[in-house]
């Protein structure tokens with residue numbers, strides 16, 4: 292008999308990857324995925340702790356699930372197991388147990404491979420099950436072989452955790468120390484993904500360019516070496532990696548952007564702030580000019596490289612002049628895309644202790660609005676530069692409109708075209724007709740060789 296599994300995923304791509312692995316692990320136990328929490332036999336919230344807002348959602352979602360569970364039981368449709376996974380579980384496991392005693396299981400990002408055991412324990416009526424250890428043996432060794440993503444464009448976790456300890460960030464505490472998978476593991480997973488139909492792989496890691504996994508000869512490989520190895524695989528057409536730290540942008544990795552043809556000309560390289568004083572207080576360990584030089588170097592090797600970033604406004608002690616430095620850095624670098632946030636103090640992080648230097652909410656809001664206006668302007672400007680150009684687009688799925696397909700450009704833009712569905716899975720040359728704020732619109736270049744393929 293099949294049981295229904297509902298997973299709600301918050302936060303980063305790593306959580307999306309983890310949720311898919313949880314579904315794979317539970318599938319041999321008879322669980323199949325549902326989008327409908329009301330009928331679920333088991334509901335998992337895969338949570339994010341990065342900012343306060345993200346973390347608050349956990350408790351409101353839990354309340355909603357509790358009501359759905361009651362309704363299900365009252366209809367005589369049996370119980371619903373409720374689990375909290377991910378970084379809120381890791382950071383606030385005990386608190387969840389106390390505040391929501393109806394939750395059956397709480398487990399962190401390093402424990403989900405033990406789901407079958409935890410499930411057995413929970414259904415035996417052992418009370419609440421809590422597992423927020425950082426095990427010595429990495430979970431990757433325990434994942435079933437089938438547990439892979441074979442979407443056309445798919446994610447592959449190569450590295451996890453972070454040793455950087457930026458003063459605002461919970462990741463080193465929730466995801467733990469840096470850990471890199473071996474090259475053999477990654478290559479075998481990549482091959483299985485490609486066999487299953489994947490054409491574009493994004494290598495995932497909280498600090499992906501700090502990757503240092505072991506090779507077969509017992510020495511460690513850099514991310515650049517791993518990229519070269521993966522670029523040899525037949526059938527793989529595109530490669531990306533995220534998220535990177537400026538300090539780990541080695542010469543070798545920058546050069547890979549020139550030398551590896553399947554490595555896409557897009558890089559998410561967060562800088563967080565432009566003021567040297569704030570960068571130091573954030574423990575980023577580089578200056579604004581050092582970041583600018585990295586960008587110059589990358590653009591020397593790959594002139595069309597599109598950049599994306601993350602920014603925090605209103606970090607404790609940020610003056611108007613500091614914020615101006617952030618705006619100036621954005622003007623200098625010119626981003627194709629970016630994410631920006633108001634600083635949110637996270638319990639247990641060093642910056643949360645700077646209570647006397649906190650920035651008022653309205654100042655943060657005003658700075659965020661100014662920064663986002665500039666970033667949006669840059670994004671639109673970037674997209675407009677493509678009007679009239681022809682670019683290769685990996686057509687991924689049908690769009691909302693009749694006869695429409697949606698794909699991605701090498702620069703991560705969403706591209707909309709009118710085309711029959713049989714082109715899904717192909718890289719088609721698209722003549723861009725319009726560059727909009729968040730996407731491109733174009734038409735298939737029917738005269739091109741790639742379309743005939």
Ligand code: 5AD
Nearest residue numbers: 459460561601602632633634635637
């Ligand atoms: N407050 C605001 N933004 C944060 N980020 C991480 N921690 C915080 C915080 N405490 C942002 C950073 C990071 C992105 C994933 O989330 O910009 O790069």
Ligand code: SF4
Nearest residue numbers: 453455456457460462
């Ligand atoms: Fe957090 Fe900094 Fe590590 Fe990124 S590099 S995960 S911001 S501690």
